[in-house]
């Protein structure tokens with residue numbers, strides 16, 4: 200083991216295993232995750248790491264081991280495929296959940312055990328604006344079929360992932376059957392027998408290469424009436440239409456996957472922090488004091504300033520992911536029982552947190568890569584591949600700006616309710632105080648009150664102020680004679696800013712609540728330090744907001760920076776131990792820089808020598824191109 204890494208792991212001030220258990224949701228979950236990893240994957244003789252041929256093996260193995268719990272399926276898949284996306288991702292996270300939530304019982308029993316499918320909602324002309332989808336579904340009572348058709352080039356289904364060219368069970372959305380309703384259809388197209396279908400691949404992408412994203416053009420293709428997913432809405436044999444409790448129930452799968460993405464952002468950021476911090480512990484470069492040995496780059500304050508707030512953010516997003524999934528499970532359970540009362544809150548929370556966490560993680564991956572210098576740009580680090588695979592999460596499952604505006608819609612509605620004298624509950628209850636809060640600068644000392652509860656309060660006041668400013672912008676636009684829609688559009692910068700601040704407050708609050716639940720003194724102490732670092736770092740980035748909200752004075756601003764520096768120094772001794780607690784296996788991390796043993800240089804040389812370009816002493820291109828040219832010169 201590299202001596203630097205060895206030294207970093209001595210004198211631990213907290214129990215790493217206990218922290219890993221907290222991340223997993225308990226010791227039993229950690230044990231099960233490791234069992235799946237060590238026994239069912241790594242020690243399985245059939246396991247052929249990450250090669251395309253192993254996809255069928257993976258599906259059969261999941262069935263052989265009886266792994267059906269979505270979390271356990273994800274543990275198995277992530278071990279199998281490491282940090283990359285894999286072809287079946289969409290099947291597990293969108294196709295199956297849609298069948299689970301939108302099929303009636305007869306359809307469920309008929310389809311769920313049997314098929315692998317994709318989710319074809321987006322069209323060439325519309326991905327965000329679902330009410331603009333153009334694909335038509337026309338019921339023919341004479342034949343009890345729906346006639347599916349792509350009337351325009353922009354209505355061609357574009358992007359469905361994991362589209363198998365041979366067989367196309369897919370769920371897709373068509374234009375409204377009435378008013379503003381969408382319906383999901385399961386259409387098993389077996390190509391050889393189905394005329395009227397034109398499919399293909401949409402061509403090379405930025406990345407996401409393990410997933411074949413395709414296109415689908417329908418020319419009056421007929422499918423049985425029974426293929427409409429009829430849990431919430433039905434078309435009867437006589438063509439009559441039974442409306443769902445809410446037209447937004449069809450959007451349910453997107454809410455589910457957005458909820459998953461929140462935790463995934465934390466996982467991806469934790470992977471990158473593991474790579475960058477372990478590498479920064481073994482990389483020596485330049486000098487701090489003339490004549491002394493080159494220091495570990497982790498001892499540079501700027502390196503700590505790059506990485507430790509991201510480390511805190513990774514923990515924050517992992518805890519936010521746990522909260523999001525628990526909230527999703529609770530509210531979707533109520534929805535299943537017909538209680539839709541919290542559906543708007545679930546949508547607003549999942550949409551906002553999906554955007555907030557993916558935007559932050561997306562930027563953070565690049566900070567981690569650049570903090571590793573040239574070796575960060577090598578594919579051996581895994582960081583370029585992680586970035587390429589993660590960055591579309593800011594676009595898919597709801598483009599981030601649009602998602603932030605959905606959250607803003609809920610915040611404005613809540614603000615208007617407070618103005619009308621209603622008492623709010625849930626995540627926006629802090630808006631109840633928006634009119635009674637003293638916004639004038641408080642007479643505080645130049646020292647910053649570091650109490651975590653106080654910091655959460657300051658973030659709450661900041662969010663409330665920005666919600667009020669956005670609402671005032673809309674009111675001012677209206678007062679200038681703008682219609683409601685233009686008043687909204689002319690305030691969307693403020694609205695996104697308010698949603699961002701709301702999400703930032705929510706994430707810090709979740710982090711604080713999780714720290715409060717930690718009983719082990721050592722773990723509580725280090726997690727409390729990270730939560731403080733997350734809060735103070737955010738104050739440093741958005742100082743203007745806190746000044747404008749009157750919760751920070753000009754005299755206190757220097758203490759924000761001073762406090763930040765102190766917290767970075769406090770995290771330094773535990774940094775490697777904190778990434779060890781994420782428990783990412785070398786095989787899954789697949790990074791020469793992030794190896795658990797820290798033996799980076801030896802592994803990098805071996806990695807380079809294994810490159811296809813080094814298979815022969817002299818590359819064949821010399822003999823094929825250069826040598827003949829030399830002969831002519």
Ligand SMILES: CC/C=C\C/C=C\C/C=C\C/C=C\C=C\C(=O)SCCNC(=O)CCNC(=O)[C@H](O)C(C)(C)COP(=O)(O)OP(=O)(O)OC[C@H]1O[C@@H](n2cnc3c(N)ncnc32)[C@H](O)[C@@H]1OP(=O)(O)O
Pocket residue numbers: 273288289292318320321326327328329330360447450451453454456459460463542543546594595596597598601605608609612
């Ligand atoms: C383990 C795995 C971990 C991580 C994941 C890994 C990989 C990722 C997996 C897959 C990635 C690969 C593939 C990607 C697939 C896709 O991208 S699938 C397609 C995704 N597409 C979208 O998300 C479309 C986005 N657009 C929309 O959702 C809607 O068009 C809209 C923007 C929300 C607007 O809808 P609409 O116009 O109908 O509504 P509004 O007029 O804006 O509002 C009317 C009221 O409806 C409420 N509303 C809107 N949506 C919802 C909802 N989903 N649930 C509940 N309520 C909703 C809205 O709040 C309004 O309410 P009101 O204010 O009270 O009136």
Ligand SMILES: Cc1cc2nc3c(=O)[nH]c(=O)nc-3n(C[C@H](O)[C@H](O)[C@H](O)COP(=O)(O)OP(=O)(O)OC[C@H]3O[C@@H](n4cnc5c(N)ncnc54)[C@H](O)[C@@H]3O)c2cc1C
Pocket residue numbers: 289318319320321324325326327328357358359360407412591594595596597598599600601604
């Ligand atoms: C890797 C990848 C995989 C995908 N897989 C699938 C899949 O399997 N199935 C599927 O159905 N789809 C899939 N998609 C498509 C994806 O869901 C859409 O790309 C996404 O919903 C965004 O829609 P769009 O492409 O139409 O972007 P647009 O909405 O056209 O966005 C373009 C710009 O317009 C802005 N904009 C749009 N509307 C508004 C508004 N109301 N207010 C302010 N600004 C606005 C956006 O902010 C953005 O800046 C995938 C996409 C990617 C990148």
